Amino acid sequence: MKFTFLCKSKPSTTGKKVAIVGAGIAGLSAAGYLVCKGFEVDIYDKQPLVGGMATLAIPSYRILPSDVLEGAEDLVKNFGVKIYLNTKVVCGERHDEGDDFVKQVIDLRNLMKEYHAILIATGTWRSRKLGVPGEEARGVVDALTFLYRLKLIEHGLIKEAPPKPRKVIVIGAGLSAVDAAEEALRLDAEEVYLVYRRTKKEAPCGEYYIEDLIMKGIKWVELAAPTKILTENNTVKAVEFQKMRLGPPDKTGRPAPIPIPGSEFILEADLVIPAIGEISTPPFTFECAELKQFLDEKGYIISKGYRLGNTNVFVAGDVLTGPTKLGEACKHGLYAAKAIEVFLRGV
Structure with a gap:
């Protein structure tokens, strides 16, 4: 440099x-x-x-x-x-x-x-918000804050190490989402999910990064969007998602994700990382x-x-x-x- x-x-x-x-x-x-x-x-x-x-x-x-x-x-x-x-x-x-x-x-x-x-x-x-119920619960940490705190530890600026997560859900498919998912894996999380509302072809990070994460053991879930964060005592326990289908292009030029009624499903997690930009x-x-x-x-x-x-x-x-x-x-x-x-x- x-x-x-x-x-x-x-x-x-x-x-x-x-x-x-x-x-x-x-x-x-x-x-x-x-x-x-x-x-x-x-x-x-x-x-x-x-x-x-x-x-x-x-x-x-x-x-x-x-x-x-x-x-x-x-x-x-x-x-x-x-x-x-x-x-x-x-x-x-x-x-x-x-x-x-x-x-x-x-x-x-x-x-x-x-x-x-x-x-x-x-x-x-500043991180974009998901705009779903339960987003303010303990255990929901946006990607920027998650990555920032890990770097502060690396540079010796803070000493408190993050607790080891068991099940992690990263929501998004940009470079911040990729970095957050990979860092969660490096923290020895048992399971790491990367969930995106479109397919890997539309992922902002590119298909290469998605395939690389899958090879490293991260579970890729496409065509799904969060509807609510499920909590207990204001602590995250799971995320409810709704399946999506792709429709006509939206203002970004990519196919718009359209919710499929009655297709909700739940993934358990103790750490949820929104990474939507x-x-x-x-x-x-x-x-x-x-x-x-x-x-x-x-x-x-x-x-x-x-x-x-x-x-x-x-x-x-x-x-x-x-x-x-x-x-x-x-x-x-x-x-x-x-x-x-x-x-x-x-x-």
Whole structure:
């Protein structure tokens, strides 16, 4: 992860300062580009480590966190980038997953005044909800929180190991679902089910990952959607599913799952992991008068390009696009950094 691949040493400064909110792959890639163009860069992140989900959510057998950490260390040591960790930047109020280590909160509007440009690269630190009864019971843990806590243990940031699950149900078929199912298997769960409302052909992760999980012993259940979490003393005991059939394509272009009446069935579990996607977490809410016009009704960022209207605020990565792969986040960070360079040079 050589983020400063455009230069061998720090060039002379332009005197312009850029703040990057979010130290994930998009933010670090943008920082590397900007310092090589002579800009002073400060990075703010709410986590105790840089790297975003590459360091704190994606299992180490998919990406080595040390690669990201060493790349960030190079930015600090050799190019003068300042990184402020445990620092949440937000305009308005909102609690997101991954806020566990926040020690100070900075108003985004203050950074807009202090810096010539701001880049928002805060990623997707909220999980989608299933919207079924019993979802708040003990033993129901979304994939992001499940993976995040395992990574915190790996990095020595928390000591409490998760209890060994007996029967695990992972709901979804994206990359987060794949990672959660595989990590549950590595925790020596007796049974791990991966349940998806379509077939493996429509799985966002691709058929290869599904086949690989099946070979490792994970039980694949397709064309089924949860209807309720069954509990006892507010603790999960099982999940009721309803069988589905595929209908005409929906707005995603994939066949729509249609419930089959009277087809309910139950799978026992002591750990249920919803993994139906993450939601972008911009560092401003509808309470932020200066920027609320750039949010749609769901709170997602609206932007035709990398710059938010006529402000000095730019945006890049998953916070704008939704969850993507690391290569896309890297590219997004570089393109946004180029847009910032054009803006600051007055081209």
